Every structure is written in C-alpha cells, then in structure tokens.
Amino acid sequence: NAGVTQTPKFRVLKTGQSMTLLCAQDMNHEYMYWYRQDPGMGLRLIHYSVGEGTTAKGEVPDGYNVSRLKKQNFLLGLESAAPSQTSVYFCASSYMPRTGGSGDTQYFGPGTRLTVL
Amino acid sequence: AQSVTQLDSHVSVSEGTPVLLRCNYSSSYSPSLFWYVQHPNKGLQLLLKYTSAATLVKGINGFEAEFKKSETSFHLTKPSAHMSDAAEYFCVVSEYNQGGKLIFGQGTELSVKP
Numbered sequence: 001n002a003g004v005t006q007t008p009k010f011r012v013l014k015t016g017q018s019m020t021l022l023c024a025q026d027m028n029h030e031y032m033y034w035y036r037q038d039p040g041m042g043l044r045l046i047h048y049s050v051g052e053g054t055t056a057k058g059e060v061p062d063g064y065n066v067s068r069l070k071k072q073n074f075l076l077g078l079e080s081a082a083p084s085q086t087s088v089y090f091c092a093s094s095y096m097p098r099t100g101g102s103g104d105t106q107y108f109g110p111g112t113r114l115t116v117l
Numbered sequence: 118a119q120s121v122t123q124l125d126s127h128v129s130v131s132e133g134t135p136v137l138l139r140c141n142y143s144s145s146y147s148p149s150l151f152w153y154v155q156h157p158n159k160g161l162q163l164l165l166k167y168t169s170a171a172t173l174v175k176g177i178n179g180f181e182a183e184f185k186k187s188e189t190s191f192h193l194t195k196p197s198a199h200m201s202d203a204a205e206y207f208c209v210v211s212e213y214n215q216g217g218k219l220i221f222g223q224g225t226e227l228s229v230k231p
Binding site for chain 1 (some may be wrong): 126149151153159160161162163166207211217218219221222223224
C-alpha cells in the first residue's frame with residue numbers, strides 16, 4: 001500500500017514550457033486535491049475532484065488545468081509555465097467527507113518541487 | 118467564510134520543556150479540525166484530528182490538542198519537547214459540506230534547542 005505518490009519529485013522548466021504532474025493513490029479514495037505551498041502562506045488549494053470524471057476550482061486555479069480520467073489518478077497541467085508558478089506542489093486524497101467528520105482526513109503525497117526560470 | 122489563524126509564526130523551546138502552538142479558527146458550521154506536521158523537505162503527516170467526539174484529542178508522538186468552542190481555539194501541546202519535534206506545524210479546518218476542502222493556517226515553525 002503506497003498511499004499517495006507523486007511524479008516527478010523535482011522539475012525545472014523554462015518560462016512558457018508545459019508539463020504535467022501525476023498523482024496516484026491506491027486507497028480507493030473518491031476525493032483528490034492539488035495544493036501549492038509557498039513560503040509563509042501555508043497550502044492553498046488549486047483544484048480538486050469529488051470523483052472520477054469531475055473537477056472543480058479551488059482558491060488559486062489560474063494557469064492550471066486538471067483531469068481525473070481514472071479514480072486513482074489526478075493530473076495537474078501547466079500549459080505555459082510562469083516564474084510565479086515556482087512552488088512545491090502537493091497532492092492529497094480522502095474518502096467522501098460526511099456529517100460528523102468522518103471521511104474528511106486528507107492523506108498527502110511527498111510533493112513535487114517545481115522551479116520555473 | 119472559514120479561516121484559520123496560527124498566532125505564532127515561530128516558536129523556540131528547549132528540549133524537555135513544554136510545547137504550545139496556538140490556533141484560532143472561524144467557521145460557520147461544525148468543523149473538523151486538524152494538526153499536520155511537515156518535516157524539512159517532506160510531505161505532510163497527520164498529527165491529530167477533532168471531529169466533535171471529545172474536546173481533548175490525543176495524537177501521535179505525545180501531542181494533544183484541546184477544542185474550545187467558546188474561545189474558537191484548537192491549541193496544540195506536548196509536555197516535553199524532543200529534538201525530533203523540530204518541524205513546521207499547520208492548523209487546518211475542514212467543512213464536510215464544502216467538498217471536504219481544507220483551509221490551512223500559515224504554519225508555525227517549531228525549533229528545539231539542545
């Protein structure tokens with residue numbers, strides 16, 4: 001049971017290049033999330049998905065796209081990278097949040113450190 | 118709208134002394150509250166979670182937190198700090214009816230001196 005894995009671990013891009021970050025989970029979780037972490041700002045939600053084939057915008061969605069073609073995978077794409085997207089990206093997953101607080105614990109991957117020059 | 122405020126950006130303690138990391142929250146509904154820890158260059162690990170079953174929550178590595186509704190606080194404590202506790206700690210709120218989205222505090226960096 002690997003939990004949540006992210007590929008790649010590190011990447012350097014030039015401005016204008018594109019790339020896709022892959023997140024995979026083997027816990028049969030319905031919900032998946034992409035966050036970015038910047039110094040002094042905690043984690044901010046980029047996009048999330050409440051099930052296969054669905055996606056929704058989070059707090060900072062601009063410049064990113066996502067897809068959830070399979071339940072276990074959640075892809076984050078940067079079509080034209082900008083230096084402002086230099087950050088550490090975390091993927092997370094959870095069961096379906098329900099009344100009473102069950103199912104809403106999110107499990108995080110190890111992160112992808114992205115630098116855009 | 119819900120929010121989380123961690124009252125200290127940095128806390129420094131000596132090994133063997135108590136740890137107190139402060140967190141206040143704002144939420145329109147009955148929230149779930151979490152503390153996560155992040156060691157340098159690592160992912161986030163769940164320390165503990167409050168879901169209304171008990172106001173005092175015990176977590177891993179000797180940490181615990183007390184939910185005080187009247188003060189809208191969820192402070193994290195540990196009786197005796199260990200060098201391995203040095204890390205960044207995040208207080209987090211979740212509302213199940215908002216897609217389970219988490220709102221993070223800015224984080225508190227804990228330093229432990231020998």
